[in-house]
Amino acid sequence: MLLVALVGCWFYARRxxxxxxLDVSHIDLAVPLIFIISVLGAKVFTFVFPGDVEFAGExxxxxxxxxxxxxxxxxxxxLFAYSRLAKLSxxxxxxxxxxPVVLWLTILRLGCFMAGCCWGDLTHEHPNLAxxxxxxxxxxxxxxxWLAGDWIIxxxxxxxxxxAYQQHFLxxxxxxxxxxxxxxxxxxxxxxxxxxxxxxxxxxxERRLPLPGTAALVTxxxxxxxxxxxxxxxxDSNLVWWYLTFTQVIxxxxxxxxxxxxxxxxxxxxx
Numbered sequence: 001m002l003l004v005a006l007v008g009c010w011f012y013a014r015r016x017x018x019x020x021x022l023d024v025s026h027i028d029l030a031v032p033l034i035f036i037i038s039v040l041g042a043k044v045f046t047f048v049f050p051g052d053v054e055f056a057g058e059x060x061x062x063x064x065x066x067x068x069x070x071x072x073x074x075x076x077x078x079l080f081a082y083s084r085l086a087k088l089s090x091x092x093x094x095x096x097x098x099x100p101v102v103l104w105l106t107i108l109r110l111g112c113f114m115a116g117c118c119w120g121d122l123t124h125e126h127p128n129l130a131x132x133x134x135x136x137x138x139x140x141x142x143x144x145x146w147l148a149g150d151w152i153i154x155x156x157x158x159x160x161x162x163x164a165y166q167q168h169f170l171x172x173x174x175x176x177x178x179x180x181x182x183x184x185x186x187x188x189x190x191x192x193x194x195x196x197x198x199x200x201x202x203x204x205x206e207r208r209l210p211l212p213g214t215a216a217l218v219t220x221x222x223x224x225x226x227x228x229x230x231x232x233x234x235x236d237s238n239l240v241w242w243y244l245t246f247t248q249v250i251x252x253x254x255x256x257x258x259x260x261x262x263x264x265x266x267x268x269x270x271x
Contacts (some may be wrong), residue, residue: 109189147233
């Protein structure tokens with residue numbers, strides 16, 4: 001699904017480049033370069049911030065995961081370098097790639113659901129949660145009690161050896177003989193739906209954002225806000241500050257950064 005998402009992003013970016021009058025060969029050169037370096041950056045991001053290993057024992061997921069924002073922080077400098085070498089507008093390229101990246105992530109979340117990663121909180125409170133020595137751990141597994149119960153028709157369980165199953169077993173929530181994990185929120189599908197709405201809305205809104213780079217900033221800020229909310233229902237990351245995950249801290253920084261840059265871009269355009 002990662003490759004399917006990449007192909008979808010690639011062709012959508014080529015279509016947008018053609019509509020903007022840009023030689024599509026730039027897309028064919030930039031996309032694989034950005035993807036390869038970004039994947040490496042996402043892996044490095046995991047080693048730099050290994051706190052998730054402490055969350056639920058030695059899950060192999062904590063050693064093989066790729067941080068999404070690691071992709072972002074590694075990909076942006078590569079795109080900037082390419083824009084300078086190709087003598088293209090960096091802000092223009094950001095706008096061009098903004099929606100294809102949203103499409104890429106939308107498809108990727110379907111793959112996440114199929115793979116069983118990025119799973120959500122329990123949809124039913126478990127009695128063993130009260131016995132956890134760290135109350136924040138119990139809070140992370142069951143963050144929003146009002147979004148739990150039999151009325152959650154979207155709740156799912158994952159099979160034996162899945163990441164959610166491993167976590168629930170290591171935390172003593174299920175027995176070794178359990179046939180599946182406990183029921184959890186399908187946060188992958190929640191995000192997929194939100195990203196689809198974001199993609200549709202931004203396709204209409206970007207036409208009203210003529211300033212170069214603004215569409216990319218609005219898209220990034222919108223995703224950071226959506227991801228911040230989704231994180232409250234995800235159970236695959238450690239809490240690093242108060243009751244926030246490391247990803248939520250990054251989302252707050254990105255939201256503030258996007259707001260400042262949008263305001264600065266508007267002032268520069270007026271001057």
